[in-house]
Amino acid sequence: AQSVTQLGSHVSVSEGALVLLRCNYSSSVPPYLFWYVQYPNQGLQLLLKYTTGATLVKGINGFEAEFKKSETSFHLTKPSAHMSDAAEYFCAVSYFSGNTGKLIFGQGTTLQVKP
Amino acid sequence: KAGVTQTPRYLIKTRGQQVTLSCSPISGHRSVSWYQQTPGQGLQFLFEYFSETQRNKGNFPGRFSGRQFSNSRSEMNVSTLELGDSALYLCASSIGTGVEKLFFGSGTQLSVL
Numbered sequence: 638a639q640s641v642t643q644l645g646s647h648v649s650v651s652e653g654a655l656v657l658l659r660c661n662y663s664s665s666v667p668p669y670l671f672w673y674v675q676y677p678n679q680g681l682q683l684l685l686k687y688t689t690g691a692t693l694v695k696g697i698n699g700f701e702a703e704f705k706k707s708e709t710s711f712h713l714t715k716p717s718a719h720m721s722d723a724a725e726y727f728c729a730v731s732y733f734s735g736n737t738g739k740l741i742f743g744q745g746t747t748l749q750v751k752p
Numbered sequence: 753k754a755g756v757t758q759t760p761r762y763l764i765k766t767r768g769q770q771v772t773l774s775c776s777p778i779s780g781h782r783s784v785s786w787y788q789q790t791p792g793q794g795l796q797f798l799f800e801y802f803s804e805t806q807r808n809k810g811n812f813p814g815r816f817s818g819r820q821f822s823n824s825r826s827e828m829n830v831s832t833l834e835l836g837d838s839a840l841y842l843c844a845s846s847i848g849t850g851v852e853k854l855f856f857g858s859g860t861q862l863s864v865l
Contacts, residue, residue, distance in 0.1 A: 671853075678858065679858055680856030680857050680858045680859055681842070681854075681856040682856070683853040686853065727795065729795075739785065739797050739800055739808040740785075740795075740854070742787075742794055742795035742796075743794070744794045745794060745795075
């Protein structure tokens with residue numbers, strides 16, 4: 638079955654430090670890949686997505702992710718964490734080229750940013 | 753442009769009852785998807801509607817159903833509620849063609865007592 642694994646349910650970094658959130662998917666067929674962020678009591682907001690083309694994808698709020706087919710990974714990074722980055726982050730995949738209504742989500746990673 | 757609107761925001765029901773949740777997508781969006789979010793199972797896809805037709809369906813029992821109206825607004829219904837149905841139900845809309853982003857509402861928090 639298709640699945641998404643996010644390593645680490647909780648990640649804690651200091652303000653200004655590098656953020657690295659890990660995501661691996663299980664499929665021999667490259668899917669479409671997404672990172673979403675969820676702030677408390679809110680819905681999800683798209684940070685970035687990979688469909689085709691350049692494997693390094695830049696998103697909003699200084700985040701970026703690199704698609705590595707050989708490692709079936711799509712890790713999310715940000716060079717310098719800000720207090721406002723504290724939230725829950727979800728990696729998701731879609732195997733449907735015709736629409737993105739159906740996404741398979743990872744279990745989520747809660748990012749804590751310490752002052 | 754108004755975002756995705758879900759009503760009600762909170763709902764408390766008892767076992768055996770049924771519930772209807774509503775979702776108004778962003779103007780011009782024809783696809784509406786529903787997700788269930790729980791601490792144990794995470795985010796799970798329920799179903800997707802596009803132009804009033806169910807286009808995709810997740811692995812949920814038949815107690816979970818939905819529909820979409822001609823103005824793209826969508827409702828989901830859960831009959832014979834169980835304690836395990838307590839969750840945040842999220843609705844997301846998109847244009848519906850190609851690989852575009854999903855826009856999520858803030859969700860309806862359902863508690864089943």
